[in-house]
Amino acid sequence: MNTDVVVGVDAGGTRTRAVAVDRAGAVLGRGEAGGANPNSHPPQVAAARMGEAIASALRGAAAEGCVVGMAGSSKLVDPGVAALFHTAFARAGLTAAPLVLTDAEVAFASGTAAPDGAVVISGTGSIAMGISGRRRARTCGGFGWLLGDEGSAHWIGREAVRATLRALQSGLPLGALPTAVLEQAGVADFGTLIHTCNTNPPVHLATFAPLVTALRADPVAGDIVERAALALATEAEAAWESGPVVLAGSVAADDNPVGARLRELLGAHSTRAADDGAMGAAWLAGLMAFGTMPHPVDGA
Numbered sequence: 659m660n661t662d663v664v665v666g667v668d669a670g671g672t673r674t675r676a677v678a679v680d681r682a683g684a685v686l687g688r689g690e691a692g693g694a695n696p697n698s699h700p701p702q703v704a705a706a707r708m709g710e711a712i713a714s715a716l717r718g719a720a721a722e723g724c725v726v727g728m729a730g731s732s733k734l735v736d737p738g739v740a741a742l743f744h745t746a747f748a749r750a751g752l753t754a755a756p757l758v759l760t761d762a763e764v765a766f767a768s769g770t771a772a773p774d775g776a777v778v779i780s781g782t783g784s785i786a787m788g789i790s791g792r793r794r795a796r797t798c799g800g801f802g803w804l805l806g807d808e809g810s811a812h813w814i815g816r817e818a819v820r821a822t823l824r825a826l827q828s829g830l831p832l833g834a835l836p837t838a839v840l841e842q843a844g845v846a847d848f849g850t851l852i853h854t855c856n857t858n859p860p861v862h863l864a865t866f867a868p869l870v871t872a873l874r875a876d877p878v879a880g881d882i883v884e885r886a887a888l889a890l891a892t893e894a895e896a897a898w899e900s901g902p903v904v905l906a907g908s909v910a911a912d913d914n915p916v917g918a919r920l921r922e923l924l925g926a927h928s929t930r931a932a933d934d935g936a937m938g939a940a941w942l943a944g945l946m947a948f949g950t951m952p953h954p955v956d957g958a
Contacts, residue, residue: 664947665715665724665752666940667708668764669694671782674707676715677936681944683952688936689714697730701739704730709746716751723947724756725939727764734758757946761935762787763794765906768938769930771953775901777932778894780886780909780916782864784810786893789901792942798896803860808889809916811909815866817882819855823848825878834876838869867909874915887919894924906932930955 662681667674674694678687691707691714693699699707712724724747734740744755766777766789778786784807785800803812822836826848832840842865845851855863873879890910894903903924910917912931921929932938937954944951 662948663716663719663721664940664943665712665721665756666764666936666938666943667712667724667726667728667756668761668935668939669704669708669711669726669728670761671695671698671729674711675934675936676711677934677940678715678717678719678721679937679940679944679951681948681951683941683944683954686719687715687717689716694728695730696733696739696743701733701736701742705739705742705746708743709750712747712750712752718751721752723754723943724752725764725943725946726756726758727761727935727939728758729761731758731760757943759939759942760787760794762797762906763789763792764935764939764942765932766904766938767792767942768935769904769906769932769955770902771956772901774899775903776894776898777904777906778890778897778910778920779906779932780810780890781907782811782861783807784813784890784893784907784909786890786897788897788899790899795899796897798893803863808893809886809909811864811867812861813889814870814882814886814909814916815863817885818866818870818879819851819863821878821882823851826851833878834873835869835879838873839866842866842869871915883915883919886916887923890916890920891923894920894927898927902928902930904930904932906935 667676671693676689689711691711694704694708696704786798788796822839825836870879
């Protein structure tokens, strides 16, 4: 049996992906399960999904080490929650507790072999993090949907709905974005739009974000795109001290207008796209277990 195996895990609110690799970085197995963020799901459910993904990736192999990048990792300070996850890790075949990092730290590692830099994640939520020695040095933003997450899909969708409400209040002819928001929501008036948005879970606002990027030529949508990119760039600059800036998440992708504009605003920096978060975590696990391992992107 090959014992030169490490496991990397990227656990988010929507899905959890695990990968087992050997000391050369070759993939030996992959596993996937539902979201394992213990802030988004009941901790016992999140822990079970984490274990399921790791067990599927290992396929009965013994692991030399494991690194987990987890959204909601701060929840593990609760002893009861931590116990649930440690039980799941053991049942999955891990003989030692993994190193649990934030999803931002493994996203940075997935995009570059550099030890220092910054990472910006913008998906449903947003956060920026300064990285030193491949670990978190400082965090900017990431306050969640209620208090911040500027530049995220949730924020963009909320701004689209707010712009639609203002347009309805004005009594003027509706532009392209308000018209599209009303059509997608299946409503036609001010009060019903507010009722619909307040009835749905807050995360539902993120579903309006693609309308903004698709209609970016519309002045209202274009303004939201610009403000989103500026907000993310501001957080990135606050987090950065040296090294590359790794961009992660659907909104920060280079084929998204917000991501494209963000790259322009960060033109003075070397920007990299995050790759596979699970592979980034596995690479970090390999460095810890074996001392060296080819980086999945840089090869260094």
